[in-house]
Amino acid sequence: MISSPTRGAGSPIRGPASTARCCGAHPTPSRQARAIASIRIDRVVLQSIGSPLGARVTEFRAALCARRSGRAQGCREEMCREERAAKLIEQCILAAAITPDPTEPPRMDDFSYTNGRLHAEGVPVDEIASKVGTPTFVYSSATLLGHYRRLAEAFAPVDPAICFAVKSCGNPEICRLVAGAGAGFDVVSVGELERVWLSGAPMSGVVFAGVGKRRDEMLAALDGRFSPLAGSGVKVNGMGPEGRGPIGLFNVESEQELEVLEDAAREAGVVASATLRVNPDVDAKTHRHTTTGKRENKLGIDLARAPAAFDRFGDSPHLNLRGLHMHLGSPIYSPDPYTEALKRILIRIDEIERNGHRIDRLNIGGGIGADYETGSTPSYSTYAERIVPMLLPLVGRGVKILMEPGRTLIANAGVLLVRVEYVKETSGGRFVVCDAGMNALIRPALYDAFHFVWPVRVGEGQAPARRSKKPEGPGLVPSHVVGPICESADAFIRDWPMPPVERGDLLAVFSAGAYGMSMASTYNDHPLPAEVLVDKGSWRTIRARQSVAAMLLGPEACGPQPAETTA
Numbered sequence: 001m002i003s004s005p006t007r008g009a010g011s012p013i014r015g016p017a018s019t020a021r022c023c024g025a026h027p028t029p030s031r032q033a034r035a036i037a038s039i040r041i042d043r044v045v046l047q048s049i050g051s052p053l054g055a056r057v058t059e060f061r062a063a064l065c066a067r068r069s070g071r072a073q074g075c076r077e078e079m080c081r082e083e084r085a086a087k088l089i090e091q092c093i094l095a096a097a098i099t100p101d102p103t104e105p106p107r108m109d110d111f112s113y114t115n116g117r118l119h120a121e122g123v124p125v126d127e128i129a130s131k132v133g134t135p136t137f138v139y140s141s142a143t144l145l146g147h148y149r150r151l152a153e154a155f156a157p158v159d160p161a162i163c164f165a166v167k168s169c170g171n172p173e174i175c176r177l178v179a180g181a182g183a184g185f186d187v188v189s190v191g192e193l194e195r196v197w198l199s200g201a202p203m204s205g206v207v208f209a210g211v212g213k214r215r216d217e218m219l220a221a222l223d224g225r226f227s228p229l230a231g232s233g234v235k236v237n238g239m240g241p242e243g244r245g246p247i248g249l250f251n252v253e254s255e256q257e258l259e260v261l262e263d264a265a266r267e268a269g270v271v272a273s274a275t276l277r278v279n280p281d282v283d284a285k286t287h288r289h290t291t292t293g294k295r296e297n298k299l300g301i302d303l304a305r306a307p308a309a310f311d312r313f314g315d316s317p318h319l320n321l322r323g324l325h326m327h328l329g330s331p332i333y334s335p336d337p338y339t340e341a342l343k344r345i346l347i348r349i350d351e352i353e354r355n356g357h358r359i360d361r362l363n364i365g366g367g368i369g370a371d372y373e374t375g376s377t378p379s380y381s382t383y384a385e386r387i388v389p390m391l392l393p394l395v396g397r398g399v400k401i402l403m404e405p406g407r408t409l410i411a412n413a414g415v416l417l418v419r420v421e422y423v424k425e426t427s428g429g430r431f432v433v434c435d436a437g438m439n440a441l442i443r444p445a446l447y448d449a450f451h452f453v454w455p456v457r458v459g460e461g462q463a464p465a466r467r468s469k470k471p472e473g474p475g476l477v478p479s480h481v482v483g484p485i486c487e488s489a490d491a492f493i494r495d496w497p498m499p500p501v502e503r504g505d506l507l508a509v510f511s512a513g514a515y516g517m518s519m520a521s522t523y524n525d526h527p528l529p530a531e532v533l534v535d536k537g538s539w540r541t542i543r544a545r546q547s548v549a550a551m552l553l554g555p556e557a558c559g560p561q562p563a564e565t566t567a
């Protein structure tokens, strides 16, 4: 029998642990207090002095003081919960005033041209291609971890649990890297859930979203005995899935799903922790296929119905309904959709709390953009400056904030290497036909997405100064860069001014780390690409290229795959 999920230490989505009491009914959130106290003062806080954030913090403190003077006269604790929060925020502001700006210029990625040759963290990528072949995704750990660190620093004042969206890039090595940096995980299927478990990350740091979760998936997330890998002999750190604990949170998308989750939790003998995914009806101003927060989208429940859902399920012995979740879409290039949605959500949180329910989780989802062109995404501070002030009052009263970024962390950390098979001139233009296309990277075909494509080796003056939709340089030739798939949608880019290439040349498709390999398919029976990770000047294959035999007969038919590595 598995015991109820605890809220113990170690999980990035855990909140206040202490329940020591001071004046009346306010728990002292010692973990929260420590988290706020240990905030690394960054540019957001530094800029907060005299900024809208500073004004909000001041306003927040004033409200706390007013409430305190009207209430806690008789409290014998030196600092009650709210006073402590106010004090810590004050410390942050003071520290900001004396701490030098720790920011460094945001770096798009660690892929750059030296002597006409593309390098990843100093490793020539043509060397990788010559050993591993093409198509191959090459990831830079420095880029991934750099983005993670900057995001965490920008939002440090609210100390969010950052749950990496596995759907953006699920390679176990990538998962291990972000877990090592402190991330939890956002998953949307039992497959992604097991992928996270296989990477060795704790289940307690996992949030499970998705509009169509099946009951069996919920069971596997609640209790490893129901894992599809149970009984397979697979072990992680010497343990099978049977012994693992339940995940941290379900992001539940409908009342019916709450019924099913309640039932699954009853069967597993646990209490399922959940947030309710709400649809705030806000336009994220992104592609219609990746907009998820408008009322015509299938995701979440109408925000107006959230209070009733809490009334109905708030007292369930098998559910711990803890808060709200939103995810507006992706990529989002402005803080505005977040602030608009939060404005609406905060009103509902008040209503839910007035109805007697406790909210201690708010998940603001993912969606922050990535630089498909140099400098196209606002800095993380630009988002944080507007979003953080709206969250601080919640954090001050013990609400744990969660985020689910994927693209913004991993998109720029990956390039796709492809080889030119043919160059053919037709009356319709010059077609550069590569050995992979929409089968490896479907974003251009599916979303009309822009990816900068450039030869891995270039002549004098042809290394791109910046990645832009209007490249400049000597000798560029308009080209349609296409794949081998039998569809006219199969193009990386059309009418694209690029240095001329020949059969056998290598091309790099930039910013391909997110929704590249994870959306790759074997369409037309092309095997899946390889994946390589560059880390501090050395590289290794983190997923071997799928062989035709493995694709057709299953991996068991093929024996172990060789892994290429070099220092």
Ligand SMILES: Cc1ncc(COP(=O)(O)O)c(C=O)c1O
Pocket (backbone or CB within 6 Å): 165, 167, 168, 186, 209, 210, 327, 329, 330, 331, 365, 366, 367, 368, 404, 405, 406, 407, 408, 514
């Ligand atoms: C629920 C949820 N959270 C997070 C994400 C990650 O979005 P992004 O990769 O844009 O950060 C997605 C993407 O579809 C999602 O559906």
